[in-house]
Amino acid sequence: MAGRVVLTYFDGRGKMEPIRWLLAAAEVEFEEVFLKTREQYEKLLSDGDLMFQQVPLVEIDGMKLIQTKAILKYIAEKYNLHGKDLKDKAMINMYSEGLLDLMEMMMILPFTSDKKPKLDNIETKAKQRYMPVFEKALSGPVYLVGGKLSCADVQLLECTLMLEEKFPGILSDFPNVKSFQGRMSRVPALSKFLQPGSKRKPQPDDVYVKTVMEVLRLKF
Structure with a gap:
């Protein structure tokens, strides 16, 4: 078809x-x-x-x-989820690839035997390296880049939900990210998913x- x-x-x-x-x-x-x-x-x-x-x-x-x-x-x-110009696309790609790096750490976790140190490493990096970036980026804007929904927004929602599965309450120190998660979860297409x-x-x-x-x- x-x-x-x-x-x-x-x-x-x-x-x-x-x-x-x-x-x-x-x-x-x-x-x-x-x-x-x-x-x-x-x-x-x-x-x-x-x-x-x-x-x-x-x-x-x-x-x-x-x-x-x-x-x-x-x-x-x-x-049309990749920004309006080259500068937007570059920012979206940086956010997106950072999120994919973090999610990949969680993806390979089921295939490892000694999970505790790897979980600790993921939690530390999420708190110290990744989530602070998004907390700052979302201090005012509704979306990460260009005032409209992009693939980076979708991946951030997915990533935060994955983090909360492993570390309940991890977003308590990141209120902007938590608020973003709530907003994105109400987008009709994402809510349906x-x-x-x-x-x-x-x-x-x-x-x-x-x-x-x-x-x-x-x-x-």
């Missing part, structure tokens, strides 16, 4: 979740193909669908896109971890 958007990944958050969030913000319907076996992955490789032998894979506008940041930028540009039954994925469980490790033949 023309115009169909198809996401190929595991049935869990990982690097696809920011893409799901951004498509939801843009009110774009998408289908999902879940990787469950090594054979599925090897077929993608043999078909030449994975340029660097990695997922996520997004089929959109007749293209097969890989690399999370490239996919996010394409969607943000296509749906937060409701039960949406394509938002739950926190990773043992089944998700086992599937990823078996399909990709990972060893930790």
Whole structure:
């Protein structure tokens, strides 16, 4: 079907979740193909669908896109969520990539054995390195850049919710960020994505971890 958007990944958050969030913000319907076996992955490789032998894979506008940041930028540009000029785009990219760095620390947590020191490191960096940046940026504006919703806003909402899952009350020292989270959660498209039954994925469980490790033949 023309115009169909198809996401190929595991049935869990990982690097696809920011893409799901951004498509939801843009009110774009998408289908999902879940990787469950090594054979599925090897077929993608043999078909030449994975340029660097990695997922996520997004089929959109007749293209097969890989690399999370490239996919996010394409969607943000296509749906006017990437700023009005080069300066806006640069600021959005800096915020966005910082948030992706922090979220990636949380994404890999389920695959690690000794979680306590890693959790402590995430909490410290969130409090000392990342959230102060957004607390300052949101001291007056409703949105992070240019007075309108961007992909960075969507990722900040996703990130703060992930942080609160691990560290309840972590935003108590960041009232501007907490207020922002409340505002963004009421944006109709994002509010819909937060409701039960949406394509938002739950926190990773043992089944998700086992599937990823078996399909990709990972060893930790």
